[in-house]
Amino acid sequence: MRIVVSIKQVPETTEVKIDPAKNSVDTEGLTRIINPYDTYALEEAVRIKEASGATVAVISVGPEKVDESLREALAMGADEGFHLSDPAFEGSDPLATAYILARGIEKLGPYDLVICGRQAMDGASGQVGPSLAEELGLPCVTFVRKIEELKEGYIRVQRMTDDGYEVVEGPLPMVITVVKEINEPRLASLKGLMKAKRVTIPVWNASDLGLDPARYGPAGSPTSVARLSPPPPRTGGEMIEGTPEEQVRILVRKLRDAKVL
Amino acid sequence: MDFQLTGEQRMLQRMARDFALKEVQPHVAEWEEKKAIPREVFARMGEMGFFALPFPEEVGGLGAGYLAYALAVEEISRVSASLGISYAAHVSIGTMPIYLFGSRVQKERWLGPCLRGEVLAAFGLTEPGAGSDAGGTETTASLVDGEWVLNGTKCFITNASLAGVVVATAVTEPGKGSRGISSFVVPADAPGFSVGQRYSKLGLRASDTAELVFADCRLPEDALLGERGAGFRQFLTALDGGRISIAALSVGIAQACLDASLEYAKTRVQFGQAISKFQAIQFKLADMAMETELARLMTLKAAWLKDNHLPFGREAAMAKLFASETCVRAALQAVQIHGGYGYMDEYPVERYLRDAKLMEIGEGTSEIQRLVIARNLGC
Numbered sequence: 123m124r125i126v127v128s129i130k131q132v133p134e135t136t137e138v139k140i141d142p143a144k145n146s147v148d149t150e151g152l153t154r155i156i157n158p159y160d161t162y163a164l165e166e167a168v169r170i171k172e173a174s175g176a177t178v179a180v181i182s183v184g185p186e187k188v189d190e191s192l193r194e195a196l197a198m199g200a201d202e203g204f205h206l207s208d209p210a211f212e213g214s215d216p217l218a219t220a221y222i223l224a225r226g227i228e229k230l231g232p233y234d235l236v237i238c239g240r241q242a243m244d245g246a247s248g249q250v251g252p253s254l255a256e257e258l259g260l261p262c263v264t265f266v267r268k269i270e271e272l273k274e275g276y277i278r279v280q281r282m283t284d285d286g287y288e289v290v291e292g293p294l295p296m297v298i299t300v301v302k303e304i305n306e307p308r309l310a311s312l313k314g315l316m317k318a319k320r321v322t323i324p325v326w327n328a329s330d331l332g333l334d335p336a337r338y339g340p341a342g343s344p345t346s347v348a349r350l351s352p353p354p355p356r357t358g359g360e361m362i363e364g365t366p367e368e369q370v371r372i373l374v375r376k377l378r379d380a381k382v383l
Numbered sequence: 384m385d386f387q388l389t390g391e392q393r394m395l396q397r398m399a400r401d402f403a404l405k406e407v408q409p410h411v412a413e414w415e416e417k418k419a420i421p422r423e424v425f426a427r428m429g430e431m432g433f434f435a436l437p438f439p440e441e442v443g444g445l446g447a448g449y450l451a452y453a454l455a456v457e458e459i460s461r462v463s464a465s466l467g468i469s470y471a472a473h474v475s476i477g478t479m480p481i482y483l484f485g486s487r488v489q490k491e492r493w494l495g496p497c498l499r500g501e502v503l504a505a506f507g508l509t510e511p512g513a514g515s516d517a518g519g520t521e522t523t524a525s526l527v528d529g530e531w532v533l534n535g536t537k538c539f540i541t542n543a544s545l546a547g548v549v550v551a552t553a554v555t556e557p558g559k560g561s562r563g564i565s566s567f568v569v570p571a572d573a574p575g576f577s578v579g580q581r582y583s584k585l586g587l588r589a590s591d592t593a594e595l596v597f598a599d600c601r602l603p604e605d606a607l608l609g610e611r612g613a614g615f616r617q618f619l620t621a622l623d624g625g626r627i628s629i630a631a632l633s634v635g636i637a638q639a640c641l642d643a644s645l646e647y648a649k650t651r652v653q654f655g656q657a658i659s660k661f662q663a664i665q666f667k668l669a670d671m672a673m674e675t676e677l678a679r680l681m682t683l684k685a686a687w688l689k690d691n692h693l694p695f696g697r698e699a700a701m702a703k704l705f706a707s708e709t710c711v712r713a714a715l716q717a718v719q720i721h722g723g724y725g726y727m728d729e730y731p732v733e734r735y736l737r738d739a740k741l742m743e744i745g746e747g748t749s750e751i752q753r754l755v756i757a758r759n760l761g762c
Contacts, residue, residue: 153393153397155397190390190394193394194394197398309398309401309402309405309406309431310398310401311398311430311431311432312395312398312399312431312432312433312435312436312445312447312455313430313431313432313435313445314432315391315394315395315398316391316432316445316446316447319391
């Protein structure tokens with residue numbers, strides 16, 4: 123069995139600066155990490171590999187620096203890395219990104235399962251997984267919180283919903299997106315990283331992938347970000363002083379005043 | 384000249400930091416309280432590759448270099464200096480002499496297990512009467528019927544009761560001074576070898592420090608490390624590398640002091656504003672940040688020289704001296720910034736202060752570092 127995990131490199135920070143000219147996050151000088159949601163996808167693939175001997179291929183779209191995240195994924199236990207990179211990819215929206223990824227996945231050869239994180243920490247559209255399934259012509263199950271059964275040509279999963287979960291089964295190949303409840307991702311090891319140094323990661327550009335120029339980059343993106351603004355800073359809150367009894371009395375009164383109680 | 388870490392070094396640094404935050408931080412208080420670090424922690428660090436970082440691939444190392452190792456020591460020590468010193472002692476002065484001077488047989492037996500974390504190593508140099516004056520070693524080793532017989536006591540030995548192997552010095556040629564000292568590779572189960580009481584210490588309480596006792600300890604003839612009479616030269620070499628790791632450990636403590644102080648100063652309100660708005664506090668923080676960065680620069684320079692096979696003894700001494708004094712100053716200021724809370728053990732800074740002091744003492748006191756530097760100046 124071969125599992126493909128799609129990852130995105132995102133800036134690691136809680137204090138994101140916004141580049142108003144580009145309507146995107148200013149990533150200059152920030153540490154770049156694998157999108158945390160994608161680490162659950164990767165962990166799940168590596169667990170399947172450890173349990174049943176699958177191979178794990180990891181694929182990502184992005185600039186040169188994405189190579190580091192692909193190697194980190196190898197350090198977590200993936201076997202192969204594929205890097206889709208072309209200056210013309212910049213400005214691709216989720217649909218265009220899914221298009222690029224789909225052609226990349228087709229090029230890397232036969233596979234049984236594609237796993238994505240539910241969304242990226244930065245863009246948070248949650249669309250690449252389902253769009254990718256559409257581009258590949260495959261079924262898709264989103265928000266998977268557990269894989270109940272996986273065998274040749276068949277998968278059964280638990281899909282998280284607002285008030286419980288659904289059990290969904292279907293044929294392989296399939297695209298699934300996973301939620302953080304599915305596992306606890308391992309740390310990449312120093313040993314794994316040094317080993318990953320020796321793996322050759324192919325870099326494919328638009329012409330290697332035979333892409334239609336009308337389908338990627340700003341021109342190939344039906345959506346664009348109109349405006350990006352940071353969340354309002356958290357306001358101070360209010361400290362209630364006094365003995366525990368007084369504090370409770372004041373708190374209850376305030377909650378009543380606010381019609382919470 | 385390029386002051387940037389390589390992509391690989393940055394990633395290793397971040398992985399070390401992630402490990403420290405996720406798998407060390409939650410247990411630090413408990414380890415300090417119990418005055419011990421569970422053995423599984425070392426096994427886990429071995430599995431992750433921490434111990435293999437500076438060693439070449441031919442011996443099972445990762446070939447990442449001493450600089451990457453120094454970054455890892457800093458990140459571990461930033462969270463737990465006790466674990467940092469156990470790590471540094473295991474790699475720099477416990478395992479390194481076996482790698483540098485060991486026979487093929489000694490390397491085959493010990494390096495793999497030490498690098499994988501299955502065996503911890505210790506370095507037995509200091510004696511009750513031979514501290515800074517390591518040439519005054521009194522432990523003896525004599526060859527009797529094809530066996531070495533060791534007698535003597537080593538004190539203040541990091542990792543002593545955890546160690547599966549100890550590199551220890553002993554006098555083999557009495558009267559020849561420093562040229563009469565040799566080193567031995569001593570398995571912890573050697574007959575006549577034992578570990579004394581663990582010390583109760585001011586700081587670094589979770590780290591293991593004890594006495595080693597050799598009472599007619601018998602070792603095969605091939606337990607000698609390298610050449611007879613080479614012990615003094617060997618430990619000077621080991622300590623040069625060790626100093627870089629103590630410098631890195633000190634930088635880790637200094638950075639932890641800055642991290643804690645900055646966070647506290649930004650949230651502690653007095654006279655109607657965060658105390659970080661007061662210049663008196665800002666100047667302290669600025670000095671801490673500056674000195675920590677300078678200490679880190681010198682530490683990495685010494686490591687860089689070592690990785691590039693250039694002389695680094697002088698720089699290692701400077702880095703160790705400056706970084707250790709920096710972390711003590713930073714810890715004192717961290718406690719001061721925290722005020723009364725800083726004196727309480729609910730905040731980590733009182734531990735940083737207790738931990739920091741050892742950095743000015745271990746692996747060559749500040750006074751010895753100044754001597755080393757002065758000698759390098761031609762004095």
